[in-house]
Amino acid sequence: MALEAEGSSPFTHPILSLVAFMEQNHLPCHDRINLGSYYTKPAIVSLVLSLLHKNVGDIAAYALVDTSCGYGSFLATDFPCRKIGADIDKEALKVASAQVPAATLFYHNSLRHVSRRQYGLSAHDKIIIIGNPPYNDATSLVRRQLKRKAMEVDCELKTRDIGISFLRAFSKLQADYICILHPLSYLIKRANFALLKDFAQGYRLLAARVISSAEFAETSKATTFPIIAALYQRNAAGMDFAFIEGYPFITTEEKTFRLSDFDYVTGYLHKYPNQRHIRQSEAVAKFWTLRDINALRRSRTFVQKTTASTVLVTTQMLDYYCYVDVFKRHITHIPYYLGNCDIIIDNYAFLEIKDAFRFLSLQHNPQLGLEIGSGWDGDNSRKAVSSYMKNLLHEHYINGV
Numbered sequence: 001m002a003l004e005a006e007g008s009s010p011f012t013h014p015i016l017s018l019v020a021f022m023e024q025n026h027l028p029c030h031d032r033i034n035l036g037s038y039y040t041k042p043a044i045v046s047l048v049l050s051l052l053h054k055n056v057g058d059i060a061a062y063a064l065v066d067t068s069c070g071y072g073s074f075l076a077t078d079f080p081c082r083k084i085g086a087d088i089d090k091e092a093l094k095v096a097s098a099q100v101p102a103a104t105l106f107y108h109n110s111l112r113h114v115s116r117r118q119y120g121l122s123a124h125d126k127i128i129i130i131g132n133p134p135y136n137d138a139t140s141l142v143r144r145q146l147k148r149k150a151m152e153v154d155c156e157l158k159t160r161d162i163g164i165s166f167l168r169a170f171s172k173l174q175a176d177y178i179c180i181l182h183p184l185s186y187l188i189k190r191a192n193f194a195l196l197k198d199f200a201q202g203y204r205l206l207a208a209r210v211i212s213s214a215e216f217a218e219t220s221k222a223t224t225f226p227i228i229a230a231l232y233q234r235n236a237a238g239m240d241f242a243f244i245e246g247y248p249f250i251t252t253e254e255k256t257f258r259l260s261d262f263d264y265v266t267g268y269l270h271k272y273p274n275q276r277h278i279r280q281s282e283a284v285a286k287f288w289t290l291r292d293i294n295a296l297r298r299s300r301t302f303v304q305k306t307t308a309s310t311v312l313v314t315t316q317m318l319d320y321y322c323y324v325d326v327f328k329r330h331i332t333h334i335p336y337y338l339g340n341c342d343i344i345i346d347n348y349a350f351l352e353i354k355d356a357f358r359f360l361s362l363q364h365n366p367q368l369g370l371e372i373g374s375g376w377d378g379d380n381s382r383k384a385v386s387s388y389m390k391n392l393l394h395e396h397y398i399n400g401v
């Protein structure tokens with residue numbers, strides 16, 4: 001995969017002289033997980049810094065600040081600016097100080113007592129935040145067991161995800177630009193977007209590239225998810241969710257997608273346990289809680305028992321749950337960058353062939369006892385669904401899996 005922003009290779013750009021990649025090598029496994037110490041490869045550092053280089057004039061007028069700098073890779077550039085780094089990991093800072101002797105480094109928790117003063121910056125200094133702040137890798141079940149140690153965080157920055165707290169801290173620092181890596185899910189999931197608060201109200205996405213988490217060899221090996229290299233500019237208009245829905249996200253594979261390009265099953269069924277709204281006697285089937293496409297890769301679909309995670313399925317909505325059940329078996333055709341989206345659908349095209357979905361769902365879930373319209377068999381159902389999926393995904397369809 002080419003990790004290059006538009007134009008020439010960022011590696012060849014004269015302004016970027018990057019240090020050789022040093023894999024984090026001093027922390028035991030549980031500390032690495034707790035601190036989110038997954039360091040960034042030079043190709044990705046380059047990608048991020050090239051967003052800055054292409055979109056911000058006179059970078060020398062700004063102080064570059066990385067508040068979770070690790071070994072200092074984002075500061076080790078030839079940008080002729082004042083450079084400031086911080087980290088909660090003292091050992092990492094020793095390496096950073098050797099790699100970037102010109103940088104002023106601070107050993108502290110960057111989510112506590114957040115202020116410009118903490119970094120020796122005045123209200124008049126122009127600043128650009130750079131880096132790859134840590135985040136909670138919620139897709140890793142094994143790691144979730146390990147993530148116990150809560151970090152102290154200023155009250156107004158506290159959220160369920162440390163990465164979102166970092167974004168809110170950047171807005172508190174009133175950075176002029178913020179040029180960082182973070183999970184795309186912070187922007188494209190409504191619930192996360194709502195947690196961004198001041199950050200979303202005070203900044204606007206100016207340029208971006210979407211990359212795969214597989215580029216960070218150490219994170220979530222099981223399921224890859226989209227990460228965004230994003231440049232935000234301070235802007236009183238901020239961003240609302242409609243802005244994000246219409247934003248053309250470009251991936252490193254040169255694919256472009258907007259959330260608004262698709263329709264989602266969430267408009268046609270219940271995603272979450274609904275036992276308060278639907279009586280057991282009305283249910284013709286039970287389904288596992290629905291989240292995003294990546295969660296569906298791992299989760300069950302139709303289930304037999306009622307638990308706290310069960311969604312009760314009524315006759316009117318049954319076809320849409322069959323849709324999800326069959327969609328799951330085609331999920332390998334869906335690229336990583338749509339992994340945090342809700343399950344997509346072309347409702348009109350689906351309704352035309354819903355019996356094909358019912359047929360295939362019944363094969364896996366005979367207990368549903370579904371009636372199927374005449375003329376459908378395994379062969380033509382599979383062909384109809386396969387062609388539906390290709391049309392649904394167009395250029396995003398992954399072949400050969």
Ligand SMILES: C[S@@+](CC[C@H](N)C(=O)[O-])C[C@H]1O[C@@H](n2cnc3c(N)ncnc32)[C@H](O)[C@@H]1O
Pocket residue numbers: 035036037038039040066067068069070071072073074086087088089092108109110111131132133134151
């Ligand atoms: C994903 S690594 C990024 C390191 C480096 N910027 C890079 O990209 O190679 C996240 C870094 O955040 C640091 N960190 C985690 N929590 C922190 C906190 N509350 N304050 C400051 N640094 C923190 C970790 O020690 C780790 O070095």
